[in-house]
Amino acid sequence: xxxxxxxxxxxxxxxxxxxxxxxxxxxxxxxxxxxxxxxxxxxxxxxxxxxxxxxxxxxxxxxxxxxxxxxxxxxxxxxxxxxxxxxxxxxxxxxxxxxxxxxxxxxxxxxxxxxxxxxxxxxxxxxxxxxxxxxxxxxxxxxxxxxxxxxxxxxxx
Amino acid sequence: xxxxxxxxxxxxxxxxxxxxxxxxxxxxxxxxxxxxxxxxxxxxxxxxxxxxxxxxxxxxxxxxxxxxxxxxxxxxxxxxxxxxxxxxxxxxxxxxxxxxxxxxxxxxxxxxxxxxxxxxxxxxxxxxxxxxxxxxxxxxxxxxxxxxxxxxxxxxx
Numbered sequence: 001x002x003x004x005x006x007x008x009x010x011x012x013x014x015x016x017x018x019x020x021x022x023x024x025x026x027x028x029x030x031x032x033x034x035x036x037x038x039x040x041x042x043x044x045x046x047x048x049x050x051x052x053x054x055x056x057x058x059x060x061x062x063x064x065x066x067x068x069x070x071x072x073x074x075x076x077x078x079x080x081x082x083x084x085x086x087x088x089x090x091x092x093x094x095x096x097x098x099x100x101x102x103x104x105x106x107x108x109x110x111x112x113x114x115x116x117x118x119x120x121x122x123x124x125x126x127x128x129x130x131x132x133x134x135x136x137x138x139x140x141x142x143x144x145x146x147x148x149x150x151x152x153x154x155x156x157x
Numbered sequence: 158x159x160x161x162x163x164x165x166x167x168x169x170x171x172x173x174x175x176x177x178x179x180x181x182x183x184x185x186x187x188x189x190x191x192x193x194x195x196x197x198x199x200x201x202x203x204x205x206x207x208x209x210x211x212x213x214x215x216x217x218x219x220x221x222x223x224x225x226x227x228x229x230x231x232x233x234x235x236x237x238x239x240x241x242x243x244x245x246x247x248x249x250x251x252x253x254x255x256x257x258x259x260x261x262x263x264x265x266x267x268x269x270x271x272x273x274x275x276x277x278x279x280x281x282x283x284x285x286x287x288x289x290x291x292x293x294x295x296x297x298x299x300x301x302x303x304x305x306x307x308x309x310x311x312x313x314x
Contacts, residue, residue, distance in 0.1 A: 018206050018214040026205040048183040049175050051251065052306075057175040058252045059223045063216025094208065095215045099256040149209075 005031030009085040019067035032071030039116035056106035069144025072116035073126035093146040106139040162188030166242040176224035189228030196273035213263040226301025229273035230283035250303040263296040
């Protein structure tokens with residue numbers, strides 16, 4: 001497993017995402033890695049990240065799925081191009097759509113594990129499925145459709 | 158328009174949601190109201206709620222849609238039962254699933270408007286559609302399936 005996450009390879013100017021930007025000091029700074037043919041990330045919610053006391057807030061779960069989905073998409077695209085993250089041109093995805101099923105309440109107080117599977121790579125679009133587990137039990141499943149960042153977004157930086 | 162939001166009527170012990178709990182001092186504290194046959198809420202993202210500089214983070218947009226969806230569901234259920242929020246028994250929804258299409262980048266620096274439409278009420282389940290607009294342009298659309306909170310969740314409080 002690469003000791004650096006895909007987010008560690010994002011260019012500085014694209015590393016301020018609240019969910020996964022290593023330079024956003026207010027954000028979650030999640031980090032996504034390959035783990036065999038799947039991708040993996042971990043996050044431990046704060047005590048105030050609750051929906052009701054004892055259970056993790058669904059909006060946070062959506063955020064984690066979103067960012068691990070775009071990270072998974074970037075990892076998959078480098079692999080599809082048979083080159084390493086960090087080589088040029090840099091690949092950065094944004095989310096086109098996201099669908100999440102909350103299967104059971106997610107308990108607070110434990111580390112969450114996100115696992116990603118690449119379903120389809122089609123041109124600049126990648127579809128991935130992301131699960132969120134607590135205590136080895138899947139609490140939520142998401143499907144993320146991500147697209148490589150359009151030129152007109154990065155021009156605004 | 159009721160001067161109190163639906164979230165102002167949630168019982169104290171169910172008012173700690175990171176997205177909409179009035180008692181969660183770290184959270185977004187969004188507030189949902191009727192506006193004619195639609196529901197409405199407003200939120201101004203912080204400077205660090207970004208995906209890339211200049212644009213709002215999709216995870217935040219998902220959070221807002223989630224909470225305005227559950228709030229819309231509660232408002233709709235009271236109306237369907239022809240009684241006012243604040244009367245007993247209290248109605249509180251949780252999210253079963255959420256689907257979001259990000260139609261265009263959402264600009265940072267302006268107040269976002271969320272509008273909700275009730276699509277279906279079926280027993281304890283409510284389906285709503287939520288739009289998110291910036292500068293009167295819709296940037297994201299969501300569909301929220303919410304269910305009244307199961308007994309086994311509130312027993313854990």
